[in-house]
Amino acid sequence: xxxxxxxxxxxxxxxxxxxxxxxxxxxxxxxxxxTHVGCDTSQCGACTVHLDGRAVKSCTVLVAQAAGAxxxxxxxxxxxxxxxxxxxxxxEHHALQCGFCTPGMxxxxxxxxxxxxxxxxxxxxxxxxxxxxxxxxxxxxVDAVMAAAPQLAKGAGHG
Amino acid sequence: MAEAVSTGIGAPVRRKxxxxxxxxAGRYTDDINQPGQVxxxxxxxxxxRARIDAIDATDALAMPGVLAVLTGxxxxxxGLGDLPCGWLVKxxxxxxxxxxxxxxxxxxxxxxxxxxxxxxxxxTLQAAGQAAESVQTEFTELHAVVDPARAMESEDIHxxxxxxxxxxxxxxxxxxTEQALAAAAHVTRLDLTNNRLIPNAMEPRAxxxxxxxxxxxxxxxxxxxxxxxxxxxxxxxxxxxxxxxxRVVAPDxxxxxGSKIFVYAEETAVIWAARKVGRPVKWTAERAESFLxxxxxxxxxxxxxxGLDADGRFVALKVATTANLxxxxxxxxxxxxxxxxxxxxxxxxxxxxxxxxxxxxxxNTAPVDAYRGAGRPEATYVVERIVETAARELGRDxxxxxxxxxxxxxxxxxxTPVALTYDTGDxxxxxxxxxxxxxxxxxxxxxxAAAKQGKRRGIGFACYIEACGLAPSKLAIQLGAGxxxxxxxxxxxxxxxxxxxxxxxxxxxxxxxTTFAQVVAERFGIGIDDVEVVHGDTGRVEFGLGTYGSRSxxxxxxxxxxxxxxxxxxxxxxxxxMLEADPGEIDFDAGQFKVRDSNRTLSFGxxxxxxxxxxxxxxxxxxxxxEKAFYDPTNFTYPAGTHIAEVEVDEQTGVVSLVxxxxxxxxxxxxxxxxxxxxxxxxVAQGVGQALMEHGxxxxxxxxxxxxxxxxxxxxxxxxxxxxxxxxxxPCTHNPLGVKGCGExxxxxxxxxxxxxxxxxxGVNEVSMPATPEKVWRALKGQ
Numbered sequence: 001x002x003x004x005x006x007x008x009x010x011x012x013x014x015x016x017x018x019x020x021x022x023x024x025x026x027x028x029x030x031x032x033x034x035t036h037v038g039c040d041t042s043q044c045g046a047c048t049v050h051l052d053g054r055a056v057k058s059c060t061v062l063v064a065q066a067a068g069a070x071x072x073x074x075x076x077x078x079x080x081x082x083x084x085x086x087x088x089x090x091x092e093h094h095a096l097q098c099g100f101c102t103p104g105m106x107x108x109x110x111x112x113x114x115x116x117x118x119x120x121x122x123x124x125x126x127x128x129x130x131x132x133x134x135x136x137x138x139x140x141x142v143d144a145v146m147a148a149a150p151q152l153a154k155g156a157g158h159g
Numbered sequence: 160m161a162e163a164v165s166t167g168i169g170a171p172v173r174r175k176x177x178x179x180x181x182x183x184a185g186r187y188t189d190d191i192n193q194p195g196q197v198x199x200x201x202x203x204x205x206x207x208r209a210r211i212d213a214i215d216a217t218d219a220l221a222m223p224g225v226l227a228v229l230t231g232x233x234x235x236x237x238g239l240g241d242l243p244c245g246w247l248v249k250x251x252x253x254x255x256x257x258x259x260x261x262x263x264x265x266x267x268x269x270x271x272x273x274x275x276x277x278x279x280x281x282x283t284l285q286a287a288g289q290a291a292e293s294v295q296t297e298f299t300e301l302h303a304v305v306d307p308a309r310a311m312e313s314e315d316i317h318x319x320x321x322x323x324x325x326x327x328x329x330x331x332x333x334x335x336t337e338q339a340l341a342a343a344a345h346v347t348r349l350d351l352t353n354n355r356l357i358p359n360a361m362e363p364r365a366x367x368x369x370x371x372x373x374x375x376x377x378x379x380x381x382x383x384x385x386x387x388x389x390x391x392x393x394x395x396x397x398x399x400x401x402x403x404x405x406r407v408v409a410p411d412x413x414x415x416x417g418s419k420i421f422v423y424a425e426e427t428a429v430i431w432a433a434r435k436v437g438r439p440v441k442w443t444a445e446r447a448e449s450f451l452x453x454x455x456x457x458x459x460x461x462x463x464x465x466g467l468d469a470d471g472r473f474v475a476l477k478v479a480t481t482a483n484l485x486x487x488x489x490x491x492x493x494x495x496x497x498x499x500x501x502x503x504x505x506x507x508x509x510x511x512x513x514x515x516x517x518x519x520x521x522x523n524t525a526p527v528d529a530y531r532g533a534g535r536p537e538a539t540y541v542v543e544r545i546v547e548t549a550a551r552e553l554g555r556d557x558x559x560x561x562x563x564x565x566x567x568x569x570x571x572x573x574x575t576p577v578a579l580t581y582d583t584g585d586x587x588x589x590x591x592x593x594x595x596x597x598x599x600x601x602x603x604x605x606x607x608a609a610a611k612q613g614k615r616r617g618i619g620f621a622c623y624i625e626a627c628g629l630a631p632s633k634l635a636i637q638l639g640a641g642x643x644x645x646x647x648x649x650x651x652x653x654x655x656x657x658x659x660x661x662x663x664x665x666x667x668x669x670x671x672x673t674t675f676a677q678v679v680a681e682r683f684g685i686g687i688d689d690v691e692v693v694h695g696d697t698g699r700v701e702f703g704l705g706t707y708g709s710r711s712x713x714x715x716x717x718x719x720x721x722x723x724x725x726x727x728x729x730x731x732x733x734x735x736x737m738l739e740a741d742p743g744e745i746d747f748d749a750g751q752f753k754v755r756d757s758n759r760t761l762s763f764g765x766x767x768x769x770x771x772x773x774x775x776x777x778x779x780x781x782x783x784x785x786e787k788a789f790y791d792p793t794n795f796t797y798p799a800g801t802h803i804a805e806v807e808v809d810e811q812t813g814v815v816s817l818v819x820x821x822x823x824x825x826x827x828x829x830x831x832x833x834x835x836x837x838x839x840x841x842x843v844a845q846g847v848g849q850a851l852m853e854h855g856x857x858x859x860x861x862x863x864x865x866x867x868x869x870x871x872x873x874x875x876x877x878x879x880x881x882x883x884x885x886x887x888x889x890p891c892t893h894n895p896l897g898v899k900g901c902g903e904x905x906x907x908x909x910x911x912x913x914x915x916x917x918x919x920x921x922g923v924n925e926v927s928m929p930a931t932p933e934k935v936w937r938a939l940k941g942q
């Protein structure tokens with residue numbers, strides 16, 4: 001099927017099988033391999049991207065459902081020269097080890113802090129329970145999200 | 160010197176590798192694609208044990224886009240060998256263990272659910288998957304042996320393996336131990352199970368095989384912790400390609416925890432299949448395949464007896480363990496419940512008599528091999544659970560009972576009754592710091608406060624020891640290891656003075672690109688951004704044995720120090736010539752070669768340039784500035800520490816909340832505390848997962864009941880508390896960095912600490928791991 005999708009700010013016209021998942025279009029057709037697949041039951045969150053500004057597990061979205069929407073992946077939020085505050089916080093607080101869950105975790109964390117004011121550590125843990133990390137034990141991820149939250153809360157002036 | 164202070168040994172340098180991971184620019188195996196690539200889907204056994212009677216691929220081959228259906232018979236017909244077990248364990252009667260043949264693809268019988276017996280190759284993944292479902296395989300189901308405790312009385316799985324016994328292994332003095340137990344003032348007995356775990360690195364295993372017909376070269380991209388070992392096994396044993404025509408690349412790898420050490424069927428099959436179909440062949444595991452066919456961990460059943468004298472001093476420890484090895488001996492499966500388990504049973508204590516006997520048994524379950532800690536968590540679990548139980552039985556403070564039995568700093572080097580010589584340590588230093596951090600004095604008050612809320616609060620301790628950086632090669636090979644246990648390193652100083660480092664260690668989250676750069680940069684007095692660390696590619700790195708057993712810095716880092724010394728020695732000779740002095744008069748410090756007691760200096764970069772543009776250069780010296788070294792340690796390293804857990808048990812629901820966790824570890828010299836603390840956090844999370852949540856369960860027919868994240872309870876962010884971690888330092892005495900290794904400690908100490916806390920809260924001696932709400936609720940109700 002043919003459809004249009006805005007991905008990281010660029011309008012893309014696609015011709016893909018109708019049963020394609022959003023994650024497969026992102027990885028295989030658009031070659032944006034920062035979004036990962038870590039499970040087959042929508043449990044791990046490694047494939048988390050933003051669809052019209054909200055975090056979704058892109059393994060659970062048919063690309064047809066995303067037709068006309070804006071999709072933002074990890075490649076679209078910052079660059080090595082200009083990191084998004086959440087990316088910078090993950091690095092500063094050593095919130096990643098193997099890096100495989102990291103893009104999904106960062107995308108979920110951005111959604112969490114942008115939509116919830118006054119998060120405490122417990123709330124961050126609950127807010128990220130849809131994303132597995134097997135390396136960090138989550139401790140430093142919570143540190144990073146807490147550090148980035150004030151900069152990203154609604155009205156704080158970023159993205 | 161400002162540079163050295165900010166990035167040198169001991170500095171919490173932010174990781175160099177992070178920039179690519181946080182921007183989505185990591186390059187994992189599944190991110191790599193090749194022109195003309197096709198896709199493989201494996202045919203897997205639906206039965207725990209069955210004979211393959213016939214495979215009919217007619218329908219599958221007729222489907223659009225299908226290139227081939229290849230089976231175990233095809234692979235055997237092409238002369239490929241079996242997957243070997245790399246450690247030959249000697250039984251207690253001196254005979255060799257019994258190793259059942261392990262073909263990469265099963266051809267006559269399948270022996271666990273998920274075992275691959277063929278693969279379908281098609282133009283697209285979807286086509287391959289649909290065709291795989293159309294392959295008609297006729298099986299005759301056979302009786303499956305699932306329970307390790309009853310395996311020896313069950314039907315034989317493999318012809319020639321009587322009683323499903325791979326080995327009956329023992330270590331220590333049986334008679335002396337039994338006599339000491341008979342004479343002991345008190346004997347504590349404990350039956351324990353160490354639950355089966357499924358490793359679950361977040362990146363599923365993957366492999367991409369490429370064959371270039373014109374050159375005869377094979378390239379295998381795969382999720383490996385040790386690409387050179389993979390190449391060696393595939394070339395020497397499986398004989399899929401000669402070693403010099405096979406390049407193995409392990410690019411960014413998304414976690415391993417042991418499960419990516421081993422040489423598996425799938426990567427073997429794709430490199431073979433790539434040659435057969437003349438196209439690059441890619442396979443990426445679905446998570447369900449990871450659950451079924453990654454090597455699992457732990458799975459012990461143990462009876463332990465600890466004898467104490469009237470003062471509470473340990474006089475003897477006797478341990479009998481049945482270890483489930485799964486359907487086949489995986490790459491290092493035989494060594495985990497023996498040399499990495501029995502040897503650790505002295506723990507931190509001066510127990511004079513220890514005897515351990517291990518029956519390693521085959522069952523119709525996935526192979527069991529190293530998983531984070533690998534044998535050492537199992538040993539720590541036995542020692543620390545029975546010590547805590549003894550304290551309860553005797554009405555002694557568990558801390559004081561441990562303290563009077565601990566090996567003291569004056570006792571080192573300390574030879575244990577189970578074949579190890581500990582080089583150094585200060586166990587009470589870690590214990591004391593941990594007690595202070597947890598506020599042991601205040602526990603009674605916290606317990607009383609919890610009781611008012613309907614919660615039972617418990618505290619549990621684990622004073623663990625581990626042996627890391629398995630070594631030396633000669634001893635390990637005498638004990639049955641099929642490979643050396645050294646590591647290689649190479650340092651190329653480029654003409655412009657920056658440095659490329661090649662290491663045989665592999666990083667799949669550990670941060671070698673930063674830590675190793677810190678070590679080398681400090682040695683040369685250059686910035687860490689002037690050091691690039693290359694790993695994970697047999698085409699670029701000469702040789703290596705990879706990353707497991709917390710060995711990378713202690714062994715791989717030491718190889719780099721050795722190579723760096725050679726660079727400095729050569730640089731000294733170059734500088735001496737240029738500065739018209741004797742090499743013995745040249746000092747090297749902070750990046751400067753200097754004639755002693757003079758102001759004549761040359762920078763590291765100037766010497767490097769001179770080595771490649773040798774105009775003013777010693778006549779007897781080769782140009783260039785590149786050195787390699789192999790480092791073979793003289794002993795293991797012995798990290799040790801104290802972990803303390805506090806839990807609260809909800810009396811109504813049986814839910815256990817881990818409310819505080821303190822870890823104080825002695826890893827020797829710490830190069831990067833940020834990375835070291837992160838390793839402890841991750842290890843503790845996996846250990847807490849083992850204690851409270853994770854369990855790989857097969858039903859009586861050998862069907863895996865926990866084959867997805869819907870069924871296998873892996874810790875999520877809201878299942879865990881913040882962790883409080885610190886270190887004490889006694890530098891390792893026998894490697895140049897004084898480091899011991901930090902990758903596994905978290906997973907070693909924490910299960911015993913948590914379960915001691917749970918049983919303390921409940922007032923019982925044993926609840927089997929994982930202490931799920933149901934089990935705890937039953938314990939509360941006395942069921």
